[in-house]
Amino acid sequence: MNTPRDIQLKIHLAGGHEHTVTLREDAPELLVLFTALSTPESGNRFVQLPLDGGKVACSFQTSQLVSIVSEPPVVMELHKVPELGKVHNAEHPTSATQLRRPRFVVIDDFLSPQEHNELLAFSLISEEQFKAGTITSYDPETRQNLAILGFGESVHSRLVQNRLLIWFPLLAKTFGMPVFPLAMVESQLTAAGDGHYFKVHCDDAPDLPRVLSCVYYLHREPRGFAGGDLRLYDCIETGGSRRPADTFTTVEPVANRLVVFPSEEFHEAMPVRCPSKEFADSRFAVTTWLHRAACPNPGTLFGWGHFRCGVVAPQFAAYQGSGGNKS
Amino acid sequence: MQWQSELLEYSWGRARQPGELVRLVAARPGEPTPCHRLARVVETLSWLPHPYTGDLYPPYHKAAALLEWLFTERIEGTIVLLESNCVFRFPVISEIKRGQPKAAAWPDLPRGDGPFGLGSGFEFLEKFCVDRTIDLPAVTLPVLIHSSDLRKIVARWLELMSIIRAETAGTANGSLSDADNIAYAIAAAEAGIQHTVADLGAGIEAQQNVAPILDYRHPIASTDGDIAWDPGTYRNWEPVQPERAQPGPGREVLTLLSEFLERREQGLELAFLRPCRHKGVREGKILGSMFLDIPGRADTVSLNSSGAAIWEVCDGTRSLAEINRELETRFEMPPGSLRADIEVVIKRLERIGALRLEPV
Numbered sequence: 001m002n003t004p005r006d007i008q009l010k011i012h013l014a015g016g017h018e019h020t021v022t023l024r025e026d027a028p029e030l031l032v033l034f035t036a037l038s039t040p041e042s043g044n045r046f047v048q049l050p051l052d053g054g055k056v057a058c059s060f061q062t063s064q065l066v067s068i069v070s071e072p073p074v075v076m077e078l079h080k081v082p083e084l085g086k087v088h089n090a091e092h093p094t095s096a097t098q099l100r101r102p103r104f105v106v107i108d109d110f111l112s113p114q115e116h117n118e119l120l121a122f123s124l125i126s127e128e129q130f131k132a133g134t135i136t137s138y139d140p141e142t143r144q145n146l147a148i149l150g151f152g153e154s155v156h157s158r159l160v161q162n163r164l165l166i167w168f169p170l171l172a173k174t175f176g177m178p179v180f181p182l183a184m185v186e187s188q189l190t191a192a193g194d195g196h197y198f199k200v201h202c203d204d205a206p207d208l209p210r211v212l213s214c215v216y217y218l219h220r221e222p223r224g225f226a227g228g229d230l231r232l233y234d235c236i237e238t239g240g241s242r243r244p245a246d247t248f249t250t251v252e253p254v255a256n257r258l259v260v261f262p263s264e265e266f267h268e269a270m271p272v273r274c275p276s277k278e279f280a281d282s283r284f285a286v287t288t289w290l291h292r293a294a295c296p297n298p299g300t301l302f303g304w305g306h307f308r309c310g311v312v313a314p315q316f317a318a319y320q321g322s323g324g325n326k327s
Numbered sequence: 328m329q330w331q332s333e334l335l336e337y338s339w340g341r342a343r344q345p346g347e348l349v350r351l352v353a354a355r356p357g358e359p360t361p362c363h364r365l366a367r368v369v370e371t372l373s374w375l376p377h378p379y380t381g382d383l384y385p386p387y388h389k390a391a392a393l394l395e396w397l398f399t400e401r402i403e404g405t406i407v408l409l410e411s412n413c414v415f416r417f418p419v420i421s422e423i424k425r426g427q428p429k430a431a432a433w434p435d436l437p438r439g440d441g442p443f444g445l446g447s448g449f450e451f452l453e454k455f456c457v458d459r460t461i462d463l464p465a466v467t468l469p470v471l472i473h474s475s476d477l478r479k480i481v482a483r484w485l486e487l488m489s490i491i492r493a494e495t496a497g498t499a500n501g502s503l504s505d506a507d508n509i510a511y512a513i514a515a516a517e518a519g520i521q522h523t524v525a526d527l528g529a530g531i532e533a534q535q536n537v538a539p540i541l542d543y544r545h546p547i548a549s550t551d552g553d554i555a556w557d558p559g560t561y562r563n564w565e566p567v568q569p570e571r572a573q574p575g576p577g578r579e580v581l582t583l584l585s586e587f588l589e590r591r592e593q594g595l596e597l598a599f600l601r602p603c604r605h606k607g608v609r610e611g612k613i614l615g616s617m618f619l620d621i622p623g624r625a626d627t628v629s630l631n632s633s634g635a636a637i638w639e640v641c642d643g644t645r646s647l648a649e650i651n652r653e654l655e656t657r658f659e660m661p662p663g664s665l666r667a668d669i670e671v672v673i674k675r676l677e678r679i680g681a682l683r684l685e686p687v
Contacts, residue, residue: 107398109478109479109518110482112457112479112483112517112518112519113518113519114457114458114517115457115517118457159457162455162486163482163483163486165379166394166482166485166486166489167394167482169372169378170372170394170395170398173372173395174398174399179378302379304454304455304490306379306380306489306490306493306494307379307380307489308379308380308381309379313376313377313378313379315353315355315372315373315375315376315378316372316378318355318357
């Protein structure tokens with residue numbers, strides 16, 4: 001089976017508005033858009049599309065569609081329109097299946113320019129310490145990149161952790177989850193060079209209580225690589241099972257950008273193309289995971305050593321989350 | 328405190344400050360949100376006490392609430408950032424470009440041989456700051472800044488405040504009370520955002536000043552050398568005596584507060600509000616009765632004859648004070664006799680989405 005292509009769409013809306021969006025050719029939104037154009041009698045529908053790497057969402061009624069320019073050209077089979085938010089379950093036609101958008105936030109300028117440069121300089125002089133391995137497992141079929149083991153103990157890791165802890169209550173609220181007591185903050189520094197990738201996966205596991213995954217990007221300027229985008233996949237949820245959909249939102253690995261998402265979200269690091277093949281031109285990333293503590297521990301210190309995050313502060317204890325998403 | 332926020336709101340409307348007034352309020356789940364006539368109230372997570380250190384330092388909430396507001400609402404444009412113990416004398420109308428914030432001078436910035444040119448006792452910053460050689464701006468609130476610049480500063484501001492307070496907790500003087508100002512200066516300098524000192528705000532002790540904002544955090548001296556008024560001990564809506572204060576900014580603040588209290592007592596603090604009809608509201612008359620069709624409401628609202636008379640003059644051109652006067656004249660009623668009834672009707676029309684109140 002061929003890999004679905006990315007289709008760039010220029011969407012013209014009533015009133016002269018124009019938006020450019022990239023969707024995979026099997027994305028349900030594509031069918032919805034073309035069906036709305038070809039058969040307006042099929043009814044007005046509400047559509048939301050990710051723009052600008054998922055930082056912005058464009059929402060409109062299909063009745064506002066004027067035209068679509070697609071590149072490459074696409075020919076759609078317009079005989080079925082999937083419900084956005086619900087997909088048909090062929091195996092269990094009576095059980096409800098939900099298509100859920102990925103939850104994530106993008107924070108640009110996460111560190112100061114000097115802090116970014118300091119981390120980058122550290123990454124560059126640490127070339128010898130990068131190994132083809134990870135904290136948990138290494139499977140070249142699934143993942144190819146280089147990582148520094150033990151980075152989590154470094155001052156550079158603490159620099160990122162401490163700033164992240166400032167954001168933590170707000171991130172939890174944004175994802176609609178209660179603030180949780182931290183067991184640990186796990187961190188690794190990776191370098192993705194030419195041809196490196198990490199196929200679709202999620203970061204949590206029954207024996208790995210990661211709750212939030214945070215990826216901080218750094219690279220030298222001008223950027224010496226292409227690709228390496230983070231794809232966050234829509235999730236198909238049926239009963240108790242989950243799997244990634246074919247549709248996704250892309251976040252570009254921009255220097256000094258932090259992307260945070262619940263660790264259960266399916267995601268993928270797309271292959272990096274690095275023509276120079278120089279280590280210094282790699283796409284570097286500090287990935288940090290916040291682990292939930294099974295038993296709150298007020299004695300544990302986090303970040304630079306000032307913060308007791310092993311228990312939930314009283315003002316947050318009553319807050320149970322609103323269930324809201326932000327992307 | 329509610330009286331401070333209402334006084335600030337009153338001065339904002341009185342000065343005809345352009346833009347939106349937003350009050351960021353730390354709220355715990357289930358707690359009622361304070362109400363304002365002009366200001367929009369935004370509830371944010373509470374950082375008092377500090378959720379990780381337990382430190383009871385009110386400025387944490389300032390930075391944390393700003394972080395949440397800027398992140399959640401994606402604000403774009405110029406922000407006048409000021410403390411709740413400030414009032415407007417006249418409007419601040421400068422639009423600020425990115426990278427060009429203005430702020431009030433802060434002559435108390437410690438100077439010495441330590442990191443960032445700070446005095447001794449700040450050596451601990453060596454551990455937490457990458458570049459300790461950059462110059463710090465000696466500035467404080469009020470700050471006029473573009474939202475994109477504030478967004479770059481605010482998380483680091485909160486973090487540094489936490490670090491400075493924690494690191495100085497064991498010193499003879501205890502945790503540094505100026506930690507918020509020093510943290511702001513470092514965060515701004517690290518982000519490469521240069522501040523220009525501007526005459527934005529002045530304390531009541533500055534006799535000769537033309538600043539548009541007055542800060543009344545300190546007690547106001549009386550003509551006989553005593554204290555005429557102390558904001559720290561003032562209770563909600565107690566009367567004040569401006570004539571007891573020395574002439575100058577202190578008396579100006581008390582005069583404003585006195586004027587606000589008087590108007591509040593008479594319901595005239597609404598004088599600076601103008602009821603405007605919401606777009607899309609349609610009116611109709613059937614057999615002398617007036618009906619309103621309000622977008623988003625399934626039912627039609629019926630107005631009695633007094634309600635209809637009030638609705639008719641709420642055309643966006645008159646302040647509430649003018650509406651009071653006009654209806655009292657029309658119905659030949661004594662001054663002030665209709666004020667309460669008019670306010671009730673207007674509040675109801677506002678609540679059901681027919682009207683909104685805007686500053687004149």
